[in-house]
Amino acid sequence: MKRGDLAKINxxxxxxxxxxxxxxxxxxxxxxxxxxxxxxxxKRALTLKSSPFTNLERPDGSTTYNRPEIRKLVLTHFSNLYAATTREPQSRYNHPDEPEILQHEVEHAIVTSKTNISPGPDQITMLQLKLGIESIAPHLTAALNQVLTNGRTPEDWKTVKISLLPKTTKPKKVKDYRPVALSSIVSKLFTKILTRRITAKSEDYLEESQAGFRRKIAGKVFATVDDLKAALEVAWASIDDGYLRRTVNSVKKRLRACVKARGSNFEILL
Incomplete structure (x- = not known):
């Protein structure tokens, strides 16, 4: 096939x-x-955005168009910005009574996850897991249990794909970009399962009044308002009505006497 034909097809x-x-x-x-x-x-969401920047400003103010140098500038900037400041723990958590991950937990994590999650470097998508959930779930459960037992994060999960999103309309410097880390979908499922377990277990140790960060906080607010109303009703019921009336009448008399002393006259209605 000639080059002209290929160009025409293209x-x-x-x-x-x-x-x-x-x-x-x-x-x-x-x-x-x-x-x-x-x-x-x-319209903004449907616009295909591709922002492969072709130049970047150096720390000295000059501009480079060299791709390897641009890559080096980006890696140096964000490596220093997000460098770990804590050491890796010497002892690792290893609880023999930790229950293994069940297959239905893996299936629930897959089903309840969004389909349009961007994949990590392994290119495993959530759509693939959902379409093949019946055949994938048993093997994925075994793999996640192995990670749970060993207590070590797989090396593949530590590798992420970084996508730079511009923070300004005309980005020039590295700091004008926001890095977005696209990690493995499988690692997200693992953390989702553990988060669900921890959340359920934490309910046994948290006080009922400690509800500020829990789910369904609106319901907690209404319940608190109802408790306050009930407390006020009890408080009013315990007040001596005769004593309260005498106190109010005494205040009325003093106010009336004070106003009359100034040459005015009116009626206080309480």
């Missing part, structure tokens, strides 16, 4: 992709309009 494919994207944007915009969503936000 152009046709590009035009076809552009047409498909336009149709897809039109459908999504129509869905947003029907559901009453913001069309401005929808």
């Amino acid at each position: 152009n046709e494919v590009r035009r076809s992709l552009e047409n498909d994207l336009d149709k897809w944007r039109e459908v999504k915009s129509l869905e947003a309009a029907v559901k009453g969503r913001s069309l401005k936000k929808t």
